[in-house]
Structures are given as structure tokens and as C-alpha cells.
Amino acid sequence: xxxxxxxxxxxxxxxxxxxxxxxxxxxxxxxxxxxxxxxxxxxxxxxxxxxxxxxxxxxxxxxxxxxxxxxxxxxxxxxxxxxxxxxxxxxxxxxxxxxxxxxxxxxxxxxxxxxxxxxxxxxxxxxxxxxxxxxxxxxxxxxxxxxxxxxxxxxxxxxxxxxxxxxxxxxxxxxxxxxxxxxxxxxxxxxxxxxxxxxxxxxxxxxxxxxxxxxxxxxxxxxxxxxxxxxxxxxxxxxxxxxxxxxxxxxxxxxxxxxxxxxxxxxxxxxxxxxxxxxxxxxxxxxxxxxxxxxxxxxxxxxxxxxxxxxxxxxxxxxxxxxxxxxxxxxxxxxxxxxxxxxxxxxxxxxxxxxxxxxxxxxxxxxxxxxxxxxxxxxxxxxxxxxxxxxxxxxxxxxxxxxxxxxx
Amino acid sequence: xxxxxxxxxxxxxxxxxxxxxxxxxxxxxxxxxxxxxxxxxxxxxxxxxxxxxxxxxxxxxxxxxxxxxxxxxxxxxxxxxxxxxxxxxxxxxxxxxxxxxxxxxxxxxxxxxxxxxxxxxxxxxxxxxxxxxxxxxxxxxxxxxxxxxxxxxxxxxxxxxxxxxxxxxxxxxxxxxxxxxxxxxxxxxxxxxxxxxxxxxxxxxxxxxxxxxxxxxxxxxxxxxxxxxxxxxxxxxxxxxxxxxxxxxxxxxxxxxxxxxxxxxxxxxxxxxxxxxxxxxxxxxxxxxxxxxxxxxxx
Numbered sequence: 001x002x003x004x005x006x007x008x009x010x011x012x013x014x015x016x017x018x019x020x021x022x023x024x025x026x027x028x029x030x031x032x033x034x035x036x037x038x039x040x041x042x043x044x045x046x047x048x049x050x051x052x053x054x055x056x057x058x059x060x061x062x063x064x065x066x067x068x069x070x071x072x073x074x075x076x077x078x079x080x081x082x083x084x085x086x087x088x089x090x091x092x093x094x095x096x097x098x099x100x101x102x103x104x105x106x107x108x109x110x111x112x113x114x115x116x117x118x119x120x121x122x123x124x125x126x127x128x129x130x131x132x133x134x135x136x137x138x139x140x141x142x143x144x145x146x147x148x149x150x151x152x153x154x155x156x157x158x159x160x161x162x163x164x165x166x167x168x169x170x171x172x173x174x175x176x177x178x179x180x181x182x183x184x185x186x187x188x189x190x191x192x193x194x195x196x197x198x199x200x201x202x203x204x205x206x207x208x209x210x211x212x213x214x215x216x217x218x219x220x221x222x223x224x225x226x227x228x229x230x231x232x233x234x235x236x237x238x239x240x241x242x243x244x245x246x247x248x249x250x251x252x253x254x255x256x257x258x259x260x261x262x263x264x265x266x267x268x269x270x271x272x273x274x275x276x277x278x279x280x281x282x283x284x285x286x287x288x289x290x291x292x293x294x295x296x297x298x299x300x301x302x303x304x305x306x307x308x309x310x311x312x313x314x315x316x317x318x319x320x321x322x323x324x325x326x327x328x329x330x331x332x333x334x335x336x337x338x339x340x341x342x343x344x345x346x347x348x349x350x351x352x353x354x355x356x357x358x359x360x361x362x363x364x365x366x367x368x369x370x371x372x373x374x375x376x377x378x379x380x381x382x383x384x385x386x387x388x389x390x391x392x393x394x395x396x397x398x399x400x401x402x403x404x405x406x407x408x
Numbered sequence: 409x410x411x412x413x414x415x416x417x418x419x420x421x422x423x424x425x426x427x428x429x430x431x432x433x434x435x436x437x438x439x440x441x442x443x444x445x446x447x448x449x450x451x452x453x454x455x456x457x458x459x460x461x462x463x464x465x466x467x468x469x470x471x472x473x474x475x476x477x478x479x480x481x482x483x484x485x486x487x488x489x490x491x492x493x494x495x496x497x498x499x500x501x502x503x504x505x506x507x508x509x510x511x512x513x514x515x516x517x518x519x520x521x522x523x524x525x526x527x528x529x530x531x532x533x534x535x536x537x538x539x540x541x542x543x544x545x546x547x548x549x550x551x552x553x554x555x556x557x558x559x560x561x562x563x564x565x566x567x568x569x570x571x572x573x574x575x576x577x578x579x580x581x582x583x584x585x586x587x588x589x590x591x592x593x594x595x596x597x598x599x600x601x602x603x604x605x606x607x608x609x610x611x612x613x614x615x616x617x618x619x620x621x622x623x624x625x626x627x628x629x630x631x632x633x634x635x636x637x638x639x640x641x642x643x644x645x646x647x648x649x650x651x652x653x654x655x656x657x658x659x660x661x662x663x664x665x666x667x668x669x670x671x672x673x674x675x676x677x678x679x680x681x682x683x684x685x686x687x688x689x690x691x692x693x694x695x696x697x698x699x700x701x702x703x704x705x706x707x
Contacts, residue, residue: 013571021571021572022569022571022572023540023567023568023569023572024567024569025497025498025566025567025590025592026569026589026590026591026592026594026595026599026603026614027590027592027593027594027614027617028594029569029592029594029595029599030592030594030595030596030599031594169504169508170494170495170508175495176495178497179495179496179497182497183497183498183499183500183619186498186617186618186619187617187618187619188617189594189617190617285541285544285545286540286541286544286567287495287541288495288497289567291544291572296541296545298545299516299517299542299545299546300493300517300541300542300543300544300545300546301493301494301511301542302494302495302541
């Protein structure tokens with residue numbers, strides 16, 4: 001197993017074409033330089049990679065399975081659907097891949113504390129888990145709105161010993177949690193590492209998180225070849241900040257015959273204005289330390305986003321996705337809340353797998369593009385997380401419980 | 409487009425009654441309008457420069473102009489007009505509250521330029537402090553052009569580092585605007601040299617590792633940062649150093665003026681306005697604080 005990075009992009013200053021870079025307070029520049037150096041050194045150190053590979057194999061549960069979803073595929077125009085089972089990882093999502101890498105780096109840099117932002121709580125739980133494992137202090141910032149809709153994950157993080165800080169500024173969701181984490185980091189950078197959870201933020205985060213996540217695509221590529229004898233026709237993932245998608249795509253980027261599809265949160269529909277589909281409905285600007293597509297108004301103020309999925313409820317997107325979008329290498333489309341929830345239910349009923357609502361966007365996308373790809377085509381779908389955390393939302397959406405929480 | 413501004417700057421010798429410093433070369437506009445003139449004047453009076461910050465649109469469009477005007481009348485040498493932004497990740501709760509109030513009140517970038525115009529009419533150099541995205545969205549050159557047209561002196565850019573500043577360096581040159589980058593306690597000597605090399609007007613030294621907001625004491629590392637910044641400048645450079653973050657009263661202002669060229673105060677003014685029972689009492693409190701700080705920089 002390898003996490004070797006084949007780096008065509010970014011350049012040394014962290015630019016993917018015109019995207020990425022570092023739009024950060026001067027106070028953080030020294031820490032970003034330190035991190036870049038520590039990361040480069042670590043990736044060239046066989047000892048670091050062996051330690052990470054060992055944790056991924058014996059703790060996170062890698063390699064994750066590739067499961068063929070035959071009954072689901074019948075609903076997607078008869079394509080052959082191969083689910084990359086990141087939901088089976090320890091902590092229930094792909095987030096652990098990145099967090100173990102960054103937590104080991106934190107120790108290497110001699111820091112004793114990690115902070116994180118979280119939307120759905122999956123990255124927060126993964127960070128709290130790695131912190132517990134490696135003996136690091138941990139503070140997680142979470143929008144107040146998300147602490148309510150993902151209350152179970154708040155309890156999980158606290159059980160793991162993390163401090164969870166509900167963020168009450170702005171829209172009280174993921175972007176505001178990011179703001180608050182940056183504010184913490186500016187004050188604590190001497191002993192604290194900001195463990196960013198997606199392929200976003202100032203350089204080197206988009207590159208580093210991608211490299212830690214590219215194991216998804218590396219495994220899926222080999223597993224698909226072994227299973228089918230050839231590369232898939234398409235790779236599909238949901239895109240919020242974009243780390244599971246970047247992880248799934250990256251190993252396939254040079255395989256130009258493999259189509260890459262990212263599905264963003266369309267909320268109530270892109271036309272309604274209530275969505276989080278950054279690449280489909282946004283414009284280029286600067287947010288959270290990077291140049292990328294974002295949802296903004298004419299004055300450059302960040303727009304509020306809307307999605308049934310807390311993990312995709314973010315107005316920006318990783319800069320490498322902006323680059324893949326501009327170059328046309330990947331195709332990005334929006335999936336509405338309703339389409340995602342229908343796909344959520346369909347996977348439950350056809351395969352006995354409850355997906356995260358985030359991942360359900362990728363499933364809904366598969367139902368859309370399947371007929372275009374044609375019967376018999378092979379599609380790898382990144383099932384980035386499991387849906388245990390979403391049962392409250394699903395129960396409300398589908399009317400599975402009465403108002404007082406009792407079974408109907 | 410510069411005629412009006414030049415004329416007004418030349419005709420107004422400033423409150424100190426001194427004539428403006430002689431412009432060097434043919435760059436008359438820069439010398440007459442830039443923040444450096446205020447530092448020059450204070451230095452000639454043997455005191456520190458007082459820089460006051462307030463977001464446009466807070467507590468209201470008119471209220472911000474009234475407060476800034478009061479700050480000038482009571483002794484601020486330079487005004488920083490904040491451009492309210494939805495994601496102020498360098499700001500603490502006080503400025504977040506003010507900015508939220510300004511945005512909720514419907515403030516737009518065009519209103520910020522009008523605010524600058526009104527404040528600059530008082531005769532002091534008026535800068536805009538802004539996160540980068542609103543400038544990027546407006547168009548860097550167009551923003552510089554319209555800021556200059558409004559009589560603004562330049563920009564303070566807390567999340568724009570020299571590495572990403574290419575378009576702004578060109579636009580600020582084209583429109584003769586000050587460009588004030590920040591230095592931090594964590595900046596290496598190499599970065600201090602590179603940053604001060606690009607600054608025009610002054611360099612903003614962040615006195616502590618943290619977000620904006622009043623503090624009870626000035627960080628002990630602040631004086632050392634000012635010293636390191638001065639030492640990092642190329643020989644012969646006379647770029648003034650303003651120190652900000654955490655300064656809230658006359659005693660702290662006096663302490664900072666002892667080692668820095670200028671004292672930058674923001675959250676303490678906003679606190680006065682947030683806490684005031686009425687707009688009039690808010691302005692009175694701002695006037696008293698300004699007088700206290702102005703006395704501090706003269707100790």
C-alpha cells in the first residue's frame with residue numbers, strides 16, 4: 001500500500017492553474033511554511049510512510065472493500081456499480097485517512113494539540129479519534145446548526161475526549177466553523193496544528209489532504225482492474241470541500257478514458273438560490289486562504305448555503321476541483337436534496353447499506369448518468385461515509401417517527 | 409482625475425499649521441495624500457501617530473461617518489475605514505459584531521467608497537482595511553481607481569501576503585495608493601525584509617498572535633517585533649511602523665508610542681459605540697477615548 005503522490009499539480013507555491021495559493025494572515029505564514037517542510041520531509045521518510053500505512057491497515061481497516069451493487073445498478077440504466085466502501089473505515093467515513101496522516105505530522109512537528117472544523121461531524125469524530133489514539137489535545141469547532149442536526153456526533157467527539165465548541169456566528173454552519181478554527185490557530189499556532197478536513201485552505205492543505213486521501217482511488221483502481229480486467233468507465237463522488245472526490249479521482253486523472261463526475265449539493269435546486277453547488281452555480285474568488293470557485297454576491301460577500309447534508313453545506317470548494325472543472329477533466333453537476341434522499345432510500349432497500357446523506361448525492365448522480373453511460377458500463381462510486389449519523393434527518397424526511405420521537 | 413484632490417490637499421496645511429512635506433520627484437499625489445505624511449507630521453512634533461479604525465456602516469452609514477469625524481476632531485491622525493465582510497477570520501468578537509451589524513444594515517462596497525470620501529474630506533489620510541475577496545470581486549484595478557477617486561490613501565490587507573499581491577502591487581502603483589501589509593511576531597527576518605520592501609505608507613505590526621480585540625496589556629514581544637522590523641528594512645528606508653491589536657487605553661498607547669511610530673486602535677472604539685445607550689453618548693465616549701489616546705501618544 002502506498003500513499004505516494006504523483007504531483008503534476010500544484011506548483012511549489014500551491015497553485016493549481018489560477019487556483020489555490022495562500023491568502024492567509026501573515027501570522028500563519030511561518031506555520032504554513034513549517035507544515036510544508038514537515039510534510040515534504042515526512043513523505044520522503046520511509047519510516048513515516050510505514051507508520052501511516054500500518055495505522056491505515058491495522059486501525060482504520062484499509063484497504064476498504066469494493067462492493068458490487070447489482071440491484072442498485074438496475075435502477076441506474078443497468079450500469080455496473082462498484083461501491084468504494086469508505087463507510088466501512090473506522091469512524092465511518094473516509095475522513096480517517098487524512099486525519100491519521102495529519103495527526104502523525106502533528107507529533108513530528110512537536111505539537112501537542114489539534115483543532116478541527118466539522119460540518120456533519122465526521123471529520124470532527126475522526127480528529128477526536130486520532131487525538132485520543134496519539135495522545136493529543138483536541139478542540140473541534142462545529143456550527144451550532146450542525147450540532148443540532150448531528151447531535152450524535154457531538155456526543156461521540158465528547159466521549160473521545162475532545163472539546164466541542166458550537167459556533168454561533170454567521171450562518172452557524174461549516175464555513176463559520178472554519179472561521180473560528182482559523183481564529184483559534186492564529187492564537188495558538190506555537191503548539192497547535194489545524195487539522196483541516198478537506199482539500200481546502202491555504203497551501204499545503206489542498207495538496208496534503210489530497211495525498212492522504214488518494215489511497216481511495218489507488219485502491220479502487222487496482223480493485224476494479226482485478227475484478228473486471230479493465231478500468232472503469234466513470235468514477236463518481238460527492239463534492240463539498242471535495243476530499244473524498246479528490247481522493248477517488250486523483251489516481252484516475254491520467255486515465256483520460258475514465259470520466260470523473262463530482263456531484264454537488266443542489267439543495268432546493270440551483271435555480272432556487274438555496275443550494276451549495278459551488279462549481280455549478282458559483283464564481284471565482286478567495287475564501288479560507290485559497291482562490292477557488294465560491295458562492296458570493298456582487299460585493300464578494302459569501303452567500304449562505306443550503307443542503308440537507310451538513311457535510312456538503314459549504315460555499316467554497318477545493319482549488320484542485322476548480323482546476324479540474326476549468327480544464328474539463330472532471331464534470332460537476334448538482335443533485336437536489338430530494339434526489340439525494342431518494343437515492344439514500346434506494347440504496348438502503350436494494351443493497352442493505354445505509355449511506356451518509358453526503359454520499360447519497362454521489363448515488364443520485366449515478367442514477368442520473370447511468371443511462372447516459374449505457375448498460376454494462378462500469379462506474380466506481382465513492383461511498384464516502386455511513387448513514388448512522390443521519391438517521392434523525394432521514395426519520396424526519398421520510399416520516400419514520402412521530403413528533404415526540406416515538407415509533408409510529 | 410487627481411486635480412481636485414491635489415488642490416484640496418495643497419490648500420489645507422493641516423491642523424498643525426505646518427506646510428506639507430516637500431514632495432520628492434514628481435510623485436506629488438502620493439506625498440500629499442499618503443499615510444506617510446501623517447507619520448511625518450507626528451514625528452516632527454515629537455510624538456506618536458494615532459490611527460483609528462472603524463467599519464463603514466457601523467453603527468449606521470451616517471453613524472460611522474460621524475464617529476470617524478469625531479475621531480479626527482479629537483486627535484486621530486489617520487483613519488482606517490473597515491470594509492465589512494461576511495467572513496472576518498482575523499477579527500475577534502467585537503469587530504465581528506460591528507461588521508455583522510453593518511452588513512445587516514445593508515452596507516455595500518459603494519457605501520464604503522462614499523464613507524471614505526466623507527472621512528477623507530476632514531483632511532486626514534483615509535485608508536481602507538479589507539479582506540481580499542471584496543477587492544478581488546470588484547476587480548483590483550477598478551477598486552484602486554475608485555478608492556483613489558474617493559480620496560482614499562490606500563489599503564490595509566490582512567489576508568493578502570506579498571506572494572499573492574501581484575495585481576495589487578500594479579494597481580497601487582498605477583493609482584499612487586499606499587499599500588500596507590502586516591508583519592507578525594512569527595514572521596521570519598527574511599519575510600520582514602520582503603514585506604517592508606513592498607509596503608508604502610507604513611507597515612502594520614500585529615502586536616500579538618491572535619485576533620483583533622482589546623487586551624489588558626500589550627504583548628511583551630511587540631517591542632521586539634518593532635525592533636526586528638526596523639532592522640530588516642533596507643538601509644536608508646524610513647518606513648514608519650504602526651502597531652496594532654489589543655491597544656485600548658491611553659497608558660497602552662503611551663507605552664506603544666515609546667517604541668513604535670504609530671498606535672492603531674480599533675476594537676476599543678467599537679466597544680464604546682456598542683455599549684452606548686444612545687448615538688450621542690456613543691460619540692461622546694469615542695471623543696473621550698480618542699482624547700485619552702491622543703494624550704497617550706504625546707507622553
